[in-house]
């Protein structure tokens with residue numbers, strides 16, 4: 001919940017500073033080691049009503065798989081391994097999977113609102 005509220009707060013600030021009056025979608029990137037996408041979606045729907053102009057914003061999540069890379073030979077693993085199976089070096093390091101960032105928002109700004117209402121620019 002707290003994580004989603006942080007995202008909503010950041011999105012509200014971005015929307016306000018760009019003159020967006022209604023956010024329709026928020027696109028984020030989440031590493032699979034950073035957060036559970038299903039839990040984020042659930043919390044998003046529960047919390048967004050308190051963060052205008054995001055009350056109806058959909059959450060689009062791009063999930064990044066976790067990968068571990070051997071510092072010595074560059075071998076990649078999709079699961080944590082204690083020792084590189086290719087060269088025997090210890091503890092390949094986590095290279096991706098901890099990302100959590102807002103990529104962009106979609107929404108209606110003042111200009112778009114006037115245009116769709118058919119008023120002169």
Ligand SMILES: [Zn+2]
Pocket residue numbers: 070071072073074075084085086087088089
């Ligand atoms: Zn290796």
